[in-house]
Amino acid sequence: MPTPVIAIADVGKTNKKLFLFDRQYQIVWERTEQFSETVDDDGEACEDLQRLSQWLLSAVREVLTLPEYEVQALNFSTYGASLVYLDAEGRTVGNLYNYLKPYPDWIRQQFYDRYGAPDVLSVQTASPALNSLNSGLMLYRIKYDKPRLFRRIWYALHLPQYMSYLITRQMLSDLTSIGCHTMLWDFEKHRYHDWVVSEGFDKLMGSLFPADKAMKAFMVGGDTADGQPRDLRVGVGLHDSSAALIPYLASFGESSDGAAASPFVLISTGTWCISMNPFTSQPLTAEELQYDCLCFLTYKGQRVKAARLFAGFEHEQQTKRLADHFGVAVDYYKQVRYNASLIQQLQQTTVPLQPVEEGLIPAAVLASLAGSPFGDRDLTQFDDYETAYHQFMLDLMGGQLISTALVLPPEGSASAEDAVTRIFVDGGFSKNPIYMNLLAAAFPDKEVWAASVAQATALGAALSFHDQWNPLPVPPNLITLTRYTAS
Structure with a gap:
């Protein structure tokens, strides 16, 4: 009998990994790949989104065919502060811009003149003013610095949700991506900040979806969904x-x-x-x-x-x-x-x-x-x-x-x-x-x-999805501890 497992795609800036965890959350299979960055439309270094997408689809197809494992669920964890832009047909447009990309002074000044002082907005959104590291400000930059590109954007998905989109074709958001130094989320009112609504960005983000709930997969035969649902529960990503x-x-x-x-x-x-x-x-x-x-x-x-x-x-x-x-x-x-x-x-x-x-x-x-x-x-x-x-x-x-x-x-x-x-x-x-x-x-x-703890980020993405695929209780020995005392 094949071993029931959950697959986790863990995407870092350097390493792109795919893990299979069994029901005891032990890693039973893994694959790691690194590839070079490309350049964006300004000639600055950025993630190669096309290659990343191809890697994910290829890796998932591979594990689904492994005879010794039965992949019952799939989830994603990735670095944050990065948005993927899609057009009306769901095709990527623009680039996966680097969160260290220099930010134009005039755009920054225009934003804060319009919506308030950085210290006030930072308190409301629990986000230090970090320019391109605030993914909301990157989208704002595109609207005013690259208007032709912005007119093509129908959806803006954070990277974990884009990974999920490749498998489910669902345009969604989740709290862990929206609520991490994006300057998008109002921590006092528990909703998108007023400036986000004013710019119409909330309509680009997709509906909020719980990270511990499952969707069906429309598994991929090539670069687009073939429309055939598989018995695979898929998460929205974290x-x-x-x-x-x-x-x-x-x-x-x-x-x-x-x-x-x-x-x-x-x-x-x-x-x-x-x-x-x-x-x-x-x-x-x-x-x-x-x-x-x-x-x-x-x-x-x-x-x-x-x-x-x-x-x-x-x-x-x-x-x-x-x-x-x-x-x-x-x-x-x-x-x-x-x-x-x-x-x-x-x-x-x-x-x-x-x-x-x-x-x-x-x-x-x-x-x-x-x-x-x-x-x-x-x-x-x-x-x-x-x-x-x-x-x-x-x-x-x-x-x-x-x-x-x-x-x-x-x-x-x-x-x-x-x-x-x-x-x-x-x-x-x-x-x-x-x-x-x-x-x-x-x-x-x-x-x-x-x-x-082995691969804490990937393990966390698996544990958030526990109730969707694993009938066993969460093991008590996931983390090994050694105590240090003051000497």
Whole structure:
């Protein structure tokens, strides 16, 4: 008998992956592909949408023919902040523009002159003013900067929903894509913001569809649907940030008797270290938005407060610098063990470059949210790599403490139900004992856990769809934990 599975297409900027999960949510098959970017109509780098579409259709067709597996469901998780534009016949027009694409000053000025100051709109939409990273502003740009293209657009789908459209031919939206730094969603009124309605963009987005509900597939024989429904349940797709949180909510979001469990923060570490608190209902302040905080929505519509730190990128840059200076391999840091005595010595003898004032976050310290101050240190002051690397991690943790604290309730203001008691860390830094020990020391009143879960984003997209295909209960052992305590 073939094994019942769910297929998940997980599309990142670099890697395009397709996984098969069995009913215990173990990966039983996977395929990864990378391909080069193309250029858009301005000559700037962007995703090759045609190749991405062909890859998805080909990969799905392949797994449907595997004799050892019975694919019963299909869902999607992709990076966000990116819209795909389609014409009246459902054909793509324009490009999948890069969310780092430079934004014209005159368009930005026109938008805020018309609809209000950036700080006001940012608070209402829980979206820092990020230009092309706000997908709503990218659509606004097309309307006024590329009017001929805009006149051809009948639908604008975020990338996860476009992936789903290729299989279902349904023009839909979902909360996880609409509600993540798009500047489209009014978090106070729980609907599209007034400016979106005023521009008529709400009519382009398609109906909101629940991410835990299924559609039928009209599986593809070529590049268009052949009109023959298959016995395959298909999801609408999720934004990757929301999807990555789902395994933790499924495992730790409630106690065994169904009661609410103690709140937690997840620090998802990679190029960016993103601290996420799904247990707060407090709206963002203008000050928090200034410090790169934002809110996004889970597929159930719950608000998640998030803050990001460019720590993974900073780690990559500084370990290269250390390797060059000390004449060792770039990954030599993996051999460095946590040395509590050395940390204590450095704390007592090294003058901080950016001191923290009591009750304040000085501008100099806020600058460290981009990474760390270690780049300004003279490496000749360190006797060896071990000492220098411990100092780097101390500097990096200064920024991490500030970033994570931004998503925690202020001291004395949280009720017992809102008080965060646990911090989980997944991704690269969860395997770094120096980072984990320093984090435990930075938050001595919290339980700090290194978490290990295979392909959290893809797993989250599968778990959101659990009731649609899997008759078994969600396994209790999806995440492996290791606790660190302050020393």
